[in-house]
Amino acid sequence: MLDDAMPTIDMPAGPGVLAAGSILYLDGVTVSFDGFRALNSLSLVLAPGELRTIVGPNGAGKTTMMDVITGKTRPDKGDVLFDQNIDLTRLDESAIATLGIGRKFQKPTVFEHLSVFENLELALKTNRSTLATLFFRLSGQQAEQIAATLQRVGLADKARQQAGSLSHGQKQWLEIGMLLMQDQRLLLLDEPVAGMTDAETEATAELILDLARDKTRSLVVVEHDMEFVRALGAKVTVLHEGSVLAEGSLDAVQANPKVVEVYLGR
Numbered sequence: 070m071l072d073d074a075m076p077t078i079d080m081p082a083g084p085g086v087l088a089a090g091s092i093l094y095l096d097g098v099t100v101s102f103d104g105f106r107a108l109n110s111l112s113l114v115l116a117p118g119e120l121r122t123i124v125g126p127n128g129a130g131k132t133t134m135m136d137v138i139t140g141k142t143r144p145d146k147g148d149v150l151f152d153q154n155i156d157l158t159r160l161d162e163s164a165i166a167t168l169g170i171g172r173k174f175q176k177p178t179v180f181e182h183l184s185v186f187e188n189l190e191l192a193l194k195t196n197r198s199t200l201a202t203l204f205f206r207l208s209g210q211q212a213e214q215i216a217a218t219l220q221r222v223g224l225a226d227k228a229r230q231q232a233g234s235l236s237h238g239q240k241q242w243l244e245i246g247m248l249l250m251q252d253q254r255l256l257l258l259d260e261p262v263a264g265m266t267d268a269e270t271e272a273t274a275e276l277i278l279d280l281a282r283d284k285t286r287s288l289v290v291v292e293h294d295m296e297f298v299r300a301l302g303a304k305v306t307v308l309h310e311g312s313v314l315a316e317g318s319l320d321a322v323q324a325n326p327k328v329v330e331v332y333l334g335r
């Protein structure tokens with residue numbers, strides 16, 4: 070019973086309240102394929118500037134979650150909000166990309182016949198309208214941005230090299246560089262170190278940590294490689310059967326009996 074003398078506060082209702090201060094807010098997100106729930110009331114909140122790793126066994130729903138965020142898949146139910154109040158479920162893939170959400174798929178998709186520099190130049194252009202692209206001239210500032218990005222992703226000495234001749238790891242870095250050219254506010258990286266050598270994996274962890282230090286963008290990294298997840302040292306979200314099973318430091322989730330059962334019980 071409420072005490073009559075106690076002052077009451079009118080709380081505004083709706084997802085906007087809980088999403089306050091977040092860059093990405095998923096709540097109760099469900100996706101079904103022919104009755105099978107790939108996502109089952111999934112909830113996840115990401116703070117601006119946060120680096121988050123997502124792990125989970127095959128089929129846990131990691132890719133489907135990325136598909137929902139980027140507008141490739143529409144959820145049956147649930148809230149998907151960007152920057153507190155932009156409803157991503159109402160936008161198509163290109164509108165979502167324009168908002169500043171970039172995705173890197175597991176397989177590198179660079180333009181193999183173009184040079185490393187030209188790939189980054191193209192990434193700048195695709196940020197613009199078609200008309201502006203036709204008359205595109207690289208300004209001094211943009212050339213500097215490309216140079217800084219080349220440096221950052223460790224490809225400064227490969228600027229004139231054909232992208233097709235790069236190693237697998239270097240192609241992945243180039244693609245991350247292409248996302249950086251577009252000033253994305255949220256980067257989704259799907260298994261960035263799959264197929265990399267140990268040295269490339271270490272360099273990628275350093276690159277991601279360097280990007281996270283800016284605090285100007287948030288990063289979501291989906292990864293199976295636990296050593297790499299440990300190197301990132303970020304909060305870990307464990308997905309299982311389309312929902313969050315556990316969340317916390319890597320040590321905490323690895324010690325969680327539910328997580329142990331899901332990973333070892335297979």
Ligand SMILES: Nc1ncnc2c1ncn2[C@@H]1O[C@H](COP(=O)(O)OP(=O)(O)OP(=O)(O)O)[C@@H](O)[C@H]1O
Nearest residue numbers: 102105106107125126127128129130131132133134
């Ligand atoms: N288009 C689709 N049609 C039917 N089922 C699908 C479709 N996409 C995904 N699924 C199913 O949904 C479940 C979740 O798949 P998802 O690819 O999101 O998992 P994942 O965690 O990314 O797995 P992995 O680590 O193997 O990439 C799987 O059982 C998958 O078979």
